Amino acid sequence: MQAVLLPGADRRVETYTPGKACPYPAKSAVPRNRVAYAAAHVVADPLAEAVPFEGGKVDWGATLRFRHHLWGLGFKVAEAMDTSQRGMGLAWPDAAALIRRSVAEAKTVPGADLACGVGTDQLPPRPGVTLDEVRRAYLEQLEVVEKAGGRAILMASRALVLAAKGPDDYRRLYGELIGQARDKVVLHWLGPMFDPQLEGYWGSHDLDEAQATLLGLIRDHAGRIDGVKMSLLDKERELGFRRSLPEGVKCFTGDDFNYAELIEGDGARHSDALLGIFDPIARAAAAALAALDEGRVEDYRAILRPTVPLSRKIFEAPTRFYKSGVVLLAWLNGHQDHFAMLGGQQAARSALHYAEVFRLADQAGVLDDPELASRRMARLMATFGIE
Helix, strand or coil, rough: CCCCCEEECCCEEEEECCCCCCCCCCCCCCCCCEEEEEEEECEEEECCCCCCCCCCEEEHHHHHHHHHHHHCCCEEEEEEHHHEEEECEEHHHHEEEEEHHHHHHHHCCCCCEEEEECCCCCCCCCCCCCCHHHHHHHHHHHHHHHHHHHCEEEEECCCHHHCCHHHHHHHHHHHHHHHCCCCCCCEECCCCCCCCCHCCHCCCCCCCCCHHHHHHHHHCCCCHHEEEEEEEECCCHHHHHHHHCCCCCEEEECCCCHHHHHHHCCCCCCCCCEEEECCCHHHHHHHHHHHHHCCHHHHHHHHCCCHHHHHHHHHHCCCCHHHHHHHHHHHHCCCCCCCCCHHHHEEEHHHHHHHHHHHHHHCCCCCCHHHHHHHHHHHHHHHHCCC
């Protein structure tokens, strides 16, 4: 097994030799007892010009091949979400193209399913933006998704934070959107750790008040809401929130710190999943969900819990840069031929961060081919002068 030189927090460089390859199947059935969406990344064209943190070109072939990887493991795909660099490199025109291409591709794969992010990122979040502008932006994106044949995940809006005067504006606007959607929608509460511009969402900086507003909205429109994705990295709040949901409305965990126990549940309730971490740990997550389907709870824990330290590292603060770790593992596992991201965001994390992600990925058993991963990691470390 090829060793690789990795830096440590004490500034020393160690020789690290990874262990065995990922033992979990590359194909799996759709989970029966949990709904599992993997929020998927996009593959950038590494030879295209890109303004730092503001764009680039998508490699459509590699991007769609990765969706096939996720569908083959039984996952639904959460398309054009935060993990795809929405608002951090993937602009709305490319997001719209991604939605159209992915929905069309899903129609060629028996059993493939996806839902698509609907937001307002074509509308700059500037002072003076109006609720009517926000409404039109949402409806423009909803039309693209529905015309393509997709279902909507109503994403949080930076512009709405500036336009809304209080909770009533959120309830009124979301109520209109839910009413106009063709199918049931998924709502998304994305915390400011993922996007600082969403501080005060649902009309309050007090999380209890914000939660009360969201729950009121859900109760008003329960028959039109499939579920709510909670992305606050707050296990206790999610537990309380899911207890308060009306019958038939799912709680989709977006907690990349505590997903293993939230998905397992407490015997009475559980969270379904809509997670960015499922992108890089897809084989392990699929095997864990299969074990849960079969009642092998200890096997579920043995498979999924070792991935949690890896996820916590990838999603550590500043959490919004977690996409870099996701794409690193896609490259190390051979799903793309380079470690380049839209807007050059591979530069958003340090050599120390990437080194620890590599170690934890190995310890979690999610390196598909440790020899390939080691060679590629050595190339990355050489760019930091470690060779």
